[in-house]
Amino acid sequence: MIEELLPERVAAAEATTDPTDAVLFPEEEALLARSVEKRRREFTTGRVCARRALAQFGVPAVPILRGPKGEPRWPDGIVGSITHCAGYRAAVAARVTDLASVGIDAEPHGPLPDGVLGAVSLAEERSQLAELDRAEPETPWDRLLFCAKESVYKAWFPLAGRWLGFEDAAVTIHPDTRTFEAKLLVPGPVLAGRPLTGFTGRWLVRDGLVLAAIAVPARPTG
Known part of the structure; x- marks a missing residue:
């Protein structure tokens, strides 16, 4: 699904x-000791x-270790992103000549736990979620917002190399186009x-999952 x-x-x-x-590489096994x-x-x-x-790019199997913030360390010339939630795992990769960064996130379908939305959202975002929920209550808009923000961070970090809080974006x-900004x-x-001022992404709700993805072109398109 994520490829869509x-x-x-x-x-x-x-x-x-x-x-x-x-089977993991020994270097990867060492990361899981505890x-x-x-x-x-x-x-x-x-x-x-x-x-x-x-492997779709002909890259041989190599250890994918972690950086200082837990981010995956991809082979030279590659950008990528990994996500997992209950019942779903996914990874994507691209050549740096095509994309500067990519971020994906998957979440289970359903509302966020109590108290989480207030910690991860801005007032204007919560107002939008209320409007969306009135129009289409079957979609877990709060979970989708969280999913989109997670994909933002994953796209941001390889470019900036520093933390981005939920309140920083x-x-x-956009429900009609299944996109977000x-x-x-x-x-x-x-x-x-x-200067990078923002991201655009796409989202999908299907088969008990909420998915979001951002692809940052290596060269500006406009």
């Missing part, structure tokens, strides 16, 4: 179950999906000679 939200030049792989025969079984399964299947995506959801409320990095 991204350009054709992005390789994607996903899984709805955790393979029992999956992990519980649930985390081990998520990490392992995520890495399996990442290697399947990389204002997201507007994220306006940065803090200074962004310079990309291809221009």
Whole structure:
């Protein structure tokens, strides 16, 4: 499903179950020394999906380790993103000549737990969610907002190399086009000679999942 939200030049792989025969590289195993079984399964299947995506570019299987903030470390010349939630794992990858960054997130269909929305949203975002909910109550708009913001952070971090809080980007959801816009409320990095001021992305709600994805072109389109 995730490939529906991204350009054709992005390789994607996903899984709805955790393979029992999956094998990690020793360097990856070392990252899981203190992990519980649930985390081990998520990490392992995520890495399996990442290697399947990389294989579409002819990139051989290599360890995908973690950076200082837990971000995946992709092979040279590649950008990518990994996500997981209950019953779903996915990874996407692209060449740096095509994309400067990519961010994906998957969440279970359903409302956010009590108290979470206030911590991850701005007042204007909550007002928009109320309007959307009145028009289309079957869609978990609060979960979608959270999902979009997670994809924003994953697209942001490889470019900026620093934290971006939930309050640092204002997201507007467009239900008719199944797209969203994220306006940065803090200074962004310079990309291809221009300051980055925001992101555009696409979203999908299907089969018990909420998905969001952002693809940042390597070269400005306008």
